[in-house]
Amino acid sequence: MNKSQAIIDVIIPAYNEESSIGKVIADLPKEMLRHIIVCDNASTDNTAQVALDAGAIVVPAPKKGYGSACLQGIAYVKSREQTPDIVVFIDGDYSDYPSQLTEVVQPILDRDMDMVIGSRATGDMEAGAMMPQQIFGNWLATNLIKLIYNYQFTDLGPFRAIKWDKLVEIDMQDEDFGWTVEMQVKAAKFKFKTSEVPVKYRKRIGKSKVSGTIKGTLLAGHKILWTIFKLM
Numbered sequence: 001m002n003k004s005q006a007i008i009d010v011i012i013p014a015y016n017e018e019s020s021i022g023k024v025i026a027d028l029p030k031e032m033l034r035h036i037i038v039c040d041n042a043s044t045d046n047t048a049q050v051a052l053d054a055g056a057i058v059v060p061a062p063k064k065g066y067g068s069a070c071l072q073g074i075a076y077v078k079s080r081e082q083t084p085d086i087v088v089f090i091d092g093d094y095s096d097y098p099s100q101l102t103e104v105v106q107p108i109l110d111r112d113m114d115m116v117i118g119s120r121a122t123g124d125m126e127a128g129a130m131m132p133q134q135i136f137g138n139w140l141a142t143n144l145i146k147l148i149y150n151y152q153f154t155d156l157g158p159f160r161a162i163k164w165d166k167l168v169e170i171d172m173q174d175e176d177f178g179w180t181v182e183m184q185v186k187a188a189k190f191k192f193k194t195s196e197v198p199v200k201y202r203k204r205i206g207k208s209k210v211s212g213t214i215k216g217t218l219l220a221g222h223k224i225l226w227t228i229f230k231l232m
Helices: 021-027 047-053 066-079 098-111 132-149 164-170 179-189 214-230
Strands: 008-014 035-040 057-060 086-089 115-119 160-163 194-198
Touching (some): 008 021, 008 066, 021 047, 035 047, 035 066, 047 057, 057 066, 066 164, 086 098, 098 115, 115 179, 160 164, 160 179, 179 214
Antiparallel strands (some): 115 160
């Protein structure tokens, strides 16, 4: 892939992230990017306006759910006259370091990888940035993927890059907690060339909508495991 000519779009699912979304957009390496697309997932605060003011394209995603927001972003990209070469996904809560996008896309640009996961497990993670149940869930899910599909991942991290044609090929469907694991399981099934890069991770701004509650954690854990076995 021609590094200087690669078209890269970023999709950011966001629900009530008015205090963080501007920081995420500001820290992205804009010289590398065509569009920054914020998928406003039925926010009740000023997320959409803050994102617009920061220079992003805002796509309404009225049906609640992490995957649902990402799917709206994909639909928007599909509707463009020219589709990108690479799509990057990153959360809107400022827990990732957006400037590391350069590192996350590098294996695609340099080594023709199909998908790259930003791994918090091998990177520098701030104490308390992930709850113990999240760390265990990631360990369990990635080990199941290795056992069943013989693909090695260390994390289900949300910060990731994938070639556009490969994203279209796997036809993502999950509308909530199973989004990240669905992408990785399908990448394994389709025998994609995958890689990981260590990424830094910090405590998010605001309260997590998933790991911040017992109910959210249980639902997410159940959905992740269900997705792994469903796609066998």
